[in-house]
Amino acid sequence: MLHIKNLHASIEDNKILKGINLEVRPGEVHAIMGPNGSGKSTLSSVIAGREEYEVTEGSIEFLNEDLLSLSPEERAHAGIFLSFQYPVEIPGVSLTNFIKTSMNETRKAKGLEPYPAKDLLKKMRDCLELLEMDKGFLSRSLNEGFSGGEKKRNEIFQMALLEPKLAILDETDSGLDIDALRIVASGVNKLRSPKKSFVLITHYQRLLNYIEPDYVHVLFNGKIVRSGGKELAHELESKGYDWIKQELAEV
Amino acid sequence: MSVELLADKLSSSFIVFENELNGETKTDLHRIRRESMELFEKKGFPSIRHEDWKYTSLKPVLKHDYKVFHKGDQALDFSDIKKFFIHDIDTHKIVFVNGVYSSWLSETTHQGYDVCTFSAALRRHRDVTDRYFSKAADNSSAMVALNTAFAQEGAYIRMTKGASAIKPVEIIHFTTEEAGSLLNQPRNLIVLEEGSDVQIIERHQSLGSKPVFTNSVSEIFVHANASLELYRVQNDANTASIVDHTSIQQHRDSRVRTAVFSLGGKLMRNDLNIAFLGENAEAHLDGLTLLDDGQHADHHTRVDHRVPHCNSFEMYKGIYDGNSKGVFNGQIMVRPHAQKTNAFQQNNNIILGEKASVDTKPQLEIFADDVKCSHGCTVGQLDDEALFYLRSRGIPEHEAKALLLYAIGDEVIGKVRLKELRNRLHKLMAKKLNVDFQMEI
Structure with a gap:
């Protein structure tokens, strides 16, 4: 589904990613862990199409299509979803109208008619329930004045509505209290299916207690330095990132 | 001539x-x-x-x-x-x-x-x-x-x-x-x-x-x-x-x-x-400017608080595309006896066109000491982060920009009390932004 080959990316001449290789198949859940500054968020930004980053080498294919030639909206239409580490507050745009525009533009790109308003409303209600969100959210301005936990739940709410093929969750767990984390994780778990894939980018192992990954990768200094099963996350938790750093230094 | x-x-x-x-x-x-x-x-x-x-x-x-x-x-x-x-x-x-x-x-x-x-x-x-x-x-x-x-x-x-x-x-x-x-x-x-x-x-x-x-x-x-x-x-x-x-x-x-x-x-x-000549009077002054090539708008406002206990609220927003030009000059005068005055002024501008410009100048002259007055002028561009957020949700760039601009405009249009005029202004704005939202934001 997603093939990343030898990906190099930089921002303002700073090389951040230095040769990433990653393959994600349908239904898989991958966790990418790593210390601060290792390039985790850069990787998610490059996949989603943030224009400040320049890809200097390598390729990303998504469903056999060259992802790097697509605009951010075209990537969304193709089925990629990024849950933002810091969701943006947009005053004056209500959540309902934002969702409506988002979903109908995605349908338009696929040559489909807009969603019938009634069906959309029902779908929104169902997804609100899934994330234990109050329906008052729908009339509020997008993310404006939302608490950290509300913003993250809102991201997963959008994910549930847009039904992406590949969801990248960028530090969705950071700063969440245990209740919010449980809600977010159970939302994600309910959306898991043999056709959907997830990339969880996280600093902490805690999230992986709730969402069990198939693979864990350690990103360090712009490269994936170690890959393994979920037991790798436990090892990282008990030994810390210094363990990896030391091992690399010895090599 | x-x-x-x-x-x-x-x-x-x-x-x-x-x-x-x-x-x-x-x-x-x-x-x-x-x-x-x-x-x-x-x-x-x-x-x-x-x-x-x-x-x-x-x-x-x-x-x-x-x-x-x-x-x-x-x-x-x-x-x-x-x-x-x-x-x-x-x-x-x-x-x-x-x-x-x-x-x-x-x-x-x-x-x-x-x-x-x-x-x-x-x-x-x-x-x-x-x-x-x-x-x-x-x-x-x-x-x-x-x-x-x-x-x-x-x-x-x-x-x-x-x-x-x-x-x-x-x-x-x-x-x-x-x-x-x-x-x-x-x-x-x-x-x-x-x-x-x-x-x-x-x-x-x-x-x-x-x-x-x-x-x-x-x-x-x-x-x-x-x-x-x-x-x-x-x-x-x-x-x-x-x-x-x-x-x-x-x-x-x-x-x-x-x-x-x-x-x-x-x-x-x-x-x-x-001009406030009697106490406990209130005025709202709103403006929305949305200009394109070859257009020029200049708003000069003057609110004269001559007596105590009056309130003025001023909100002018501007969006300038092409080589359009905007001017805002907002004068608020609070005379010596006009105590307990509330006077608020806000002028926010978004520059879209590379050749567009705006000159904004608040002018507060306050001669009373027990008043609440504030003003704020901003000139900026559309928020890139917000644009990327909308685009990453499948909203094309043109529509994403329009959505953000529409939201700015709605802060002024939304205050119009006459529903039929409000609807008309929403439509005019969508037409100017070249989008079809089919919604009231």
Whole structure:
């Protein structure tokens, strides 16, 4: 589904990613862990199409299509979803109208008619329930004045509505209290299916207690330095990132 | 034609105008006209050397050979101009075609209150015109003086004590292709007596391709506990320019809401002066400017807190694309005795075009010590982070930009109390942004 080959990316001449290789198949859940500054968020930004980053080498294919030639909206239409580490507050745009525009533009790109308003409303209600969100959210301005936990739940709410093929969750767990984390994780778990894939980018192992990954990768200094099963996350938790750093230094 | 030649033409036109007035030249009202003409002749048209006109040059507007006098009623088919009216509800209408009152298109009234023309008021309500004419407008302005000199036609609205308008009043000025280049100088007199209320919508619409220049003055008197809503829709042709001067006097417990939507035209200059003469009065001054190539808008506002316990709220937003230019100059004066004043002012601008620019200047003069005043001016661009967020959710760049701009515009449009006008403005804005949202945000 997603093939990343030898990906190099930089921002303002700073090389951040230095040769990433990653393959994600349908239904898989991958966790990418790593210390601060290792390039985790850069990787998610490059996949989603943030224009400040320049890809200097390598390729990303998504469903056999060259992802790097697509605009951010075209990537969304193709089925990629990024849950933002810091969701943006947009005053004056209500959540309902934002969702409506988002979903109908995605349908338009696929040559489909807009969603019938009634069906959309029902779908929104169902997804609100899934994330234990109050329906008052729908009339509020997008993310404006939302608490950290509300913003993250809102991201997963959008994910549930847009039904992406590949969801990248960028530090969705950071700063969440245990209740919010449980809600977010159970939302994600309910959306898991043999056709959907997830990339969880996280600093902490805690999230992986709730969402069990198939693979864990350690990103360090712009490269994936170690890959393994979920037991790798436990090892990282008990030994810390210094363990990896030391091992690399010895090599 | 040069600016000086146009000024000369106006001087000789004034003599012609006087000759046609016959006996009226001996009245007090005409004395004011004559003094105003002398003042205009002394001052001449404002140029960018004047502080108040520093960022707005009238030169490109004044180079045309405008006709000063207007010929009779030009036949216009209502179906052709219907779209310029709020036609889904019933309204009072005062309609002018090429500067001449059109009885055919108008729907005036004298039942309980007066909605008619200034010329009719000069004939039938001389006591009222004598009492109010030239009492609020700032005659030290050359453009006001010029209007005053030729003051003869415009809208007249007099809400009698306790009268509530049964429907909104629309004032519309059309100019047609046949009229050629036209200088239009409407003079509006609006009086709200104690406890009355009215909603007014005004617009100027050029239907032709020739340059049209409107120099409009409105004097508005809002007496105790009266309530006024005044909406201006400026969405004119790119050959049309307007200089508007509006002075509003507010007495105790009165409420005023004004909003100007500057969406189209070559040059739009709006001077809005509000003076609080009685306590516990409140004014809202709103503006939304959305401009593209070749358009210029200048908003000069002045709120004069002369007495204690009054509130003013001012919110002007601007979006400038292409090489358009915007000016905002917001003066708030709080006089020494005007304690417990609340005066808030906000001017936010988004620059879209590389060649677009805006000059914004808050001007607070506060001489009382127990007041709450604040102001804020911002000039910026659309938030890249917000754009990326919307695009990452599948909303194409053009629509994402429009959505963000629409939200800015809605902060002003959303405050319009008249639903039908609000809907119209939403549609106008979506059309200008070239999107079809099918929603009320």
